[in-house]
Amino acid sequence: MKPITFTDLGLDPNILKAIADVGYEHPTEIQGKAIPSILMMKDVIGIAQTGTGKTGAFTLPMIEVLQGGVPKGRMPRGLVLTPTRELAAQVADNIELYAKYLNLSHALIVGGVQMADQVKKLERGVDILIATPGRLMDLQERGNVLLRDIKFLVIDEADRMLDMGFIPDIEKIIGHLPPLRQNLLFSATMPKPIQKLAEKLMDNPKTIEVAQRSSTSKNVTQKLIMVPAKQKTQKLVHYISDLNVDTAFIFCNRKRDIDGYARALEKAGVNAGALHGDMSQNVRTETLGKFKDGKIKILVCSDVAARGIDISDVGHVFNMDLPMNAEDYVHRIGRTGRAGKSGEAYSFVSLPADEKYLDAIEKLIETKIDRIDGSKESKPKAEPKAKEKAKPQNQSKNNSNQNSKPFKQKNHHPDDEADIPSPVGFGDELPGFMAIGK
Ligand code: AMP
Numbered sequence: 001m002k003p004i005t006f007t008d009l010g011l012d013p014n015i016l017k018a019i020a021d022v023g024y025e026h027p028t029e030i031q032g033k034a035i036p037s038i039l040m041m042k043d044v045i046g047i048a049q050t051g052t053g054k055t056g057a058f059t060l061p062m063i064e065v066l067q068g069g070v071p072k073g074r075m076p077r078g079l080v081l082t083p084t085r086e087l088a089a090q091v092a093d094n095i096e097l098y099a100k101y102l103n104l105s106h107a108l109i110v111g112g113v114q115m116a117d118q119v120k121k122l123e124r125g126v127d128i129l130i131a132t133p134g135r136l137m138d139l140q141e142r143g144n145v146l147l148r149d150i151k152f153l154v155i156d157e158a159d160r161m162l163d164m165g166f167i168p169d170i171e172k173i174i175g176h177l178p179p180l181r182q183n184l185l186f187s188a189t190m191p192k193p194i195q196k197l198a199e200k201l202m203d204n205p206k207t208i209e210v211a212q213r214s215s216t217s218k219n220v221t222q223k224l225i226m227v228p229a230k231q232k233t234q235k236l237v238h239y240i241s242d243l244n245v246d247t248a249f250i251f252c253n254r255k256r257d258i259d260g261y262a263r264a265l266e267k268a269g270v271n272a273g274a275l276h277g278d279m280s281q282n283v284r285t286e287t288l289g290k291f292k293d294g295k296i297k298i299l300v301c302s303d304v305a306a307r308g309i310d311i312s313d314v315g316h317v318f319n320m321d322l323p324m325n326a327e328d329y330v331h332r333i334g335r336t337g338r339a340g341k342s343g344e345a346y347s348f349v350s351l352p353a354d355e356k357y358l359d360a361i362e363k364l365i366e367t368k369i370d371r372i373d374g375s376k377e378s379k380p381k382a383e384p385k386a387k388e389k390a391k392p393q394n395q396s397k398n399n400s401n402q403n404s405k406p407f408k409q410k411n412h413h414p415d416d417e418a419d420i421p422s423p424v425g426f427g428d429e430l431p432g433f434m435a436i437g438k
Contacts, residue, residue: 009035012064014101019060022097028053033208035061041182043202047209049188050157051334055094058154058184062128063099065152065182071105071125075149078106078128079177081136081170083160084304085110085281086288091130091156104128109145111135112281119144133161133169140176147176155201158187158194164304167193174201189327216330216365219337220317222345224358227374229350232320233261235374237268239318239346240298248316249335250300253323261320262300272298275306303328306335313338319347322357326364348374 003026006019027035030048037044038061048054058080066078082088092108099106107121109131115138122145129136129145139145153174161167183202187194198205216222227235240248252258255276265272273287273296290296292311299306303323317336323329329347336343347369349358362368 004032010039011035011060012067012102015060015064015098018098018100021100024056028056029210030054030057030208031060033210034058037206037208038062038182038184039064041065043183043205044185045190045198045202045205045207046184046186047188047190047207048186050331052210054186055091055156056098058156058186059091059094060098062152062154062184063095063102063104066127067099067102067104069127071127072149073125074122074144075146076107076122076126076129077149078152078154079136079147079150080128080130080154080156081133081161081173082130082156083132083164083166084277085112085132085284087157088130088132089285095128095130106130109135109139110281111138112284115139115144133166133173136173137169140173147173148178150177150181152182152184153177153201154184154186155197156186158185158197159189159191160304162191162193167197170197171200216333216367217337217343219341220333220343220345222333222347222367222369224347224349224369224371225374226349226351226371229353231375232348232350233264235348236261236318236320237264237270240265240270241268243316243344243346245316246297247294247314248298248318249306249314249332250298250318250320251306251323251332252300252302253321255302257320258300258302265298265300270298271296272300275299275301277302277304303332306332311335313341315341315343317343317345319345322347322349322354322361324357326357326360329361330365 006016006024006027009027009032011019026032030046030052034044034046034057038058046054046057048057062078062080069077071077080088080091082091088108088110092106095104095106105126106128107118107126107130109118109122109129111132111134115135118135118139122139136145140147155161155170161170183205185194185198185201185205190198225235225239236250239245250261250272252261255278258274258276262272262274273290275284275287275291279287287296287299291299314336317333319329319332323332333343333345336345349371
């Protein structure tokens with residue numbers, strides 16, 4: 001059977017031209033299934049994760065439906081709600097790409113940045129708002145935006161909205177919308193409260209589901225590093241060096257640990273940055289930009305901050321903690337091994353505390369992940385990719401770190417636990433995040 005094309009979906013020639021410029025050859029599964037229904041003005045529930053092309057699945061038909069109108073001051077016609085600022089920015093980037101031959105304007109309405117510019121844009125009139133709920137509510141309450149002309153609503157990553165406690169805000173926002181409008185809701189999973197929200201929101205919706213990523217990519221080699229919690233920082237620094245890590249995501253469960261790990265890596269001479277929700281929007285945008293441009297090689301982050309960030313060329317993922325939600329493990333390690341490239345994922349595991357999370361992950365992915373005894377072996381066996389760059393064979397074990405990335409370390413044998421140097425720069429005073437007691 002011939003694969004469907006974007007032309008088959010009935011999109012406007014100006015949108016097809018923009019898609020051709022981006023270089024997409026065929027619609028992804030969610031795009032192929034959702035776009036025709038959306039163009040028929042149906043309400044749609046899309047059950048799809050990041051990476052499936054879901055953003056195109058709603059932005060492409062949205063710009064088609066909304067094109068041709070005249071923007072009125074403070075009265076947008078399209079509204080996309082996202083849980084995070086980064087995701088909002090990515091949706092805006094998509095709209096910019098796909099609508100480049102259309103006469104459509106959009107504005108990003110997110111917190112953490114000055115309101116004044118957003119207010120000015122709204123006054124002048126924009127067709128589509130891409131917003132996080134908090135800032136939109138603020139502007140709505142101040143009368144800077146009126147939502148009674150919204151014809152097209154998208155709620156993106158609804159399950160994350162739920163996790164982040166945004167559902168009451170969303171219900172309030174919906175209360176300001178006119179009854180006659182088209183609604184789309186995208187979510188990776190459909191927990192009860194999201195089903196209820198969809199029932200309230202939608203009129204006889206069409207549900208479209210594409211394969212969940214409960215399986216991990218064959219391109220990603222997975223390893224568990226079994227290690228007591230308080231040794232994780234030292235081990236991370238060793239592994240980053242010994243595995244010849246170039247670019248990596250380092251995931252933490254707790255925001256408070258993120259800066260600490262990033263600082264420890266920087267002190268060890270590793271080019272690292274931190275990304276989490278407590279940082280100002282300017283710093284988040286700047287850090288993300290630097291990571292995308294390769295100016296920061298290693299990004300220490302939370303699930304939420306990294307959610308939806310679309311960066312294809314990352315060689316390694318480290319989980320400093322196993323995620324409590326097994327599906328997050330699949331999301332996290334799916335940050336590497338993209339676009340046919342190989343990747344490596346290392347997860348620090350401290351037993352017995354992590355046992356239940358590990359069981360859930362192995363059950364979900366139906367794989368028993370290889371274990372490395374981290375307390376004995378500081379230098380994991382490199383995967384083939386790393387091996388190519390590995391150190392000369394004849395190097396003695398004792399100076400095995402001399403070829404590593406420059407990190408300040410005394411002449412200790414890393415295999416000897418008692419001899420592992422204190423994390424550089426902290427002396428005997430271990431900060432809390434390094435001694436996360438379990
Ligand atoms: P998303 O699931 O929306 O986060 O999209 C994941 C990635 O897929 C993004 O890098 C998109 O640029 C890319 N993408 C979206 N649609 C297509 C398509 N039809 N063909 C190839 N890549 C696509």
